[in-house]
Amino acid sequence: MGDFNYPGKLKRSVLIVDDEEINRMILGNILEENYEIFYAENGARALEILTERKVRFSLILMDLLMPVMDGFTLLGRIKQDDAMMNIPVIVMTSEKPAEVQSIKLGADDFIAKPYDMPEVILARCERIIGLYETRSVMRSAERDALTNLYTREFFKEYVRQIDGNESIAEMDAIVLNIEHFHTVNELFGRHVGDEVLRKIADMLASIFDGSIWIGCRPNADYFYLYAEHRESYEDVFLGLQQELAQFSQIPRIRIRAGIFQNVDKLSTVEERFDHAKLACDRIRGDYTKNISFYSKELNDIDLYHERLINDMDAAMKNKDLIVYYQPKYDVTTETPRLRSAEALIRWKHSELGMISPGDFIPLFESNGLIQKLDHYVWKEAASQIKKWREAYGKTVPVSVNVSRVDIYDTGLEKRLLDLVEENQLSPNELMLEITESAYADDAKGLTEAVEKLRERGFKIEMDDFGSGYSSLNMLTTIPIDVLKMDMKFIRNMNRDEKSRKLVELVVEIAEFLGVPLVAEGVEEAQQVETLRKMGCSIIQGYFFSKPVPPEEFEKFIKAELDK
Amino acid sequence: MLTIEKLKDYGADVEEGLKRCVNNQAFYLKMVEKAAGDPTFEKLLAAMNAGQLEEAFEAAHALKGVYGNLAIKPLYEPVSELTEFLRARTQMDYSEFITVLKSQKEKLDQLR
CATH class of the missing domain: 3.20.20.450 (EAL domain)
Structure with missing residues (x-):
């Protein structure tokens, strides 16, 4: 990643905010070959242009000392606004103390005054834009757009990071599934199904926030959680179940949970969640149970089954599978x-x-x-x-x-x-x-x-x-x-x-x-x-x-x- | 009329200024012309004469940026020094600064 050429000749847009026209023009003259340049003579005007949203800006270059609204105020406003915070900001200043304050407010880089040489300025702008674009691509790959939980690959990576922290002792791997989720989609429409998934993600966050946990939606109606160990989950999932039934107005909606407590940190992330999923799927259709714990015995059965599946072909070939005959008598x-x-x-x-x-x-x-x-x-x-x-x-x-x-x-x-x-x-x-x-x-x-x-x-x-x-x-x-x-x-x-x-x-x-x-x-x-x-x-x-x-x-x- | 040669003789670091203008001589000269006609200079003198240090600082800071970018050293150097005194709102006799700035600005204006 890193080379994000826009299709065709479309240039990215840059906003230059400076009260001195000469400075704006010099900077614009440097950048105009590579970027579409917009100008504002103070912070207030810049904010106007930004909130109009006619242009999607890839970068803002700003002076600090300006009449009407100065650069610090503008920077603060940008970095607190959800729509603007993802635009990188380079501050133009010659003073060190101003740099510190700018960083605290969220500035991404600096250009000295008098200006650095054009090639330096161009390189900085390019680098910051590239960095932000890489990050936003990573973000969209990192999160599930529907629930904002992690996607599978990133989830795995973060599980490994949690494991790398030795002060975190015992963790549980949890797999959740909604029983007959496809009927929710069929009966009430896809958007209701999506709402239900979002609601579950929100509820999980409110249940687990305050402890160490991460969540992921690997596919469809499955949720994976990696959370600090708990002895009991009865209350947690009963509450979740009730709230969801109330929210969705689908009284029969049911969540199954398979839990692998105190995971073995030597096992791979996949193994842990395979185990939890095994426990989860074991109670599919069993309306008497909402929670199933993975155990050694369950694992043994699983391994035994796997072995039988693997050995079947050879057993037929070697005639280890033998047909017996039981007589039937006419009486x-x-x-x-x-x-x-x-x-x-x-x-x-x-x-x-x-x-x-x-x-x-x-x-x-x-x-x-x-x-x-x-x-x-x-x-x-x-x-x-x-x-x-x-x-x-x-x-x-x-x-x-x-x-x-x-x-x-x-x-x-x-x-x-x-x-x-x-x-x-x-x-x-x-x-x-x-x-x-x-x-x-x-x-x-x-x-x-x-x-x-x-x-x-x-x-x-x-x-x-x-x-x-x-x-x-x-x-x-x-x-x-x-x-x-x-x-x-x-x-x-x-x-x-x-x-x-x-x-x-x-x-x-x-x-x-x-x-x-x-x-x-x-x-x-x-x-x-x-x-x-x-x-x-x-x-x-x-x-x-x-x-x-x-x-x-x-x-x-x-x-x-x-x- | 301003020329590169005249600015060089005047003491401007033309080479640096030109680089910043991507070696576009016409553009550089146009910017210097604009800087020479900038009313901020008059604002600075008026504020200093009136003892309005805050206004004087803002004007000096702005001029410093412009002169610096265009590498007009005979004006940039005194205005930089002045900016620091004004930033600290130093109570002192600024007449010497005024004299130097006025004489350097007049020299520049004579090149136009």
Whole structure:
């Protein structure tokens, strides 16, 4: 920075204030080649010209001793006025005491009298103008125009400066976010949204002023604060919340805060605020909590998740992610018959050992990686069906999970058909499980996608039935081939009258829809008996077998062949 | 009519004055002409004769700046010295200053 040439030949404007015409003319003669020159014969006239605001001045050169209004008075007025204070002022004087007083009033430089040589004067003017312009560019990059808080890069730099001060001991990193801010913008308009952001910045200033703190708005509706450590934040943010609700007239507006207390000064600024943000985002949508503190445990979970994400590809490549199979038995016959299996993913991590699906499936669902995992399972399962068929001459249909993201993938149908073709399967041998809650979310879009798959011959199982919120009306219209009951009902069936009644109801719904009902999570002989009597046709669960690796599954196939 | 040569002979530091005028001789001569006709000189004499030290200081200070910028040394030097006495509002006999200034100003006027 430093070379701020105005576009084209436009010259910057300079105001010369001196009561002696000869002095004004000599100075003007020096500067006129480079600048547009304006003249005033005293302070009062200069002030008039400046307040007219017809010209944007880049510099003021002023004499001190002048009639009507002297230079000191003029300087004082300029430097106390918001609109004029950013114009640099060079004072022309030959007296040292006057220089001191001028500096106190805000003068930026001096030109001696009799005047220095023209090149010296020109160089001074140029330097001061450049300095001010650099500073104003820096300022606009330093501050967020809307809230006047720092921008991200400057915020980081100032955090480091605070850290450099050893007398400041404990600091907290805080991340604030407004829940559903986009709805504020949508409902009330962008200007109301902007007002809310400004108001928050103002309130933060009034809360934290008096202690060491700096704030930044890194993007949209996030606020970062670096503030002297506090033990409690309850009152602070409750007050903020209430005031904001009152100000915005939006009673449901809610601010979430994630706080990393007593930050580790050895960590980078990014790490600290990543931690605070992690805590902040963890309570997204949780209306019981407004404040979340970052902790070691939370960090461990975060690191663990990161590791799982990083390791996923390698795990698929090395087959550490293994597809297990749990048999499903038809119980309508005297002896239960192996009917099909469900593919379930297991992760035998090379260093961490067995990882619970509860650890990685929700994680991958949250970040979209589940799609990759699903594709992997489909591929494995399809080739497994083929292998068994080749080895035993028997086809065991396998059901695989189809996640919400898969359904909206336009390439889904082709992908599944390709798999079926590659392994010479018929589409009804690779059964597709879709969870009930996916239906409830977007019944129409999903129905269309599912209809297409069914037209191609795929069979659709509705998984976890009873856990979602399907309306009975919706049930009559959605396209399904199998209903799979949520295992919670089974677990309590023989202990709790209500659960048993619910199971009966689900059995009736399946009958009404004319589709088979699968009960999963069945562990006891008594449960099998009860379900069979009720009319449930297919049973899956530990009573028959836990999910097992493909080699082990072969014993069920062999047993079936002997029947 | 004022010329560079005449001003040199008079004792002005023409070289310095010209530099300050970006070596524009016509402009320099015009400014010296203007300075010679500046009524502030008469104001200074009148204020000193009347013993009005504040007014005298303001006039002397103004002239000092102009003569200095144009490097009219025969007037600049005495007026600088005078300015400092007047700044301190020194009660003294200023007749010698008046005589010197008057005679130097007359010499300058004769060059015009």
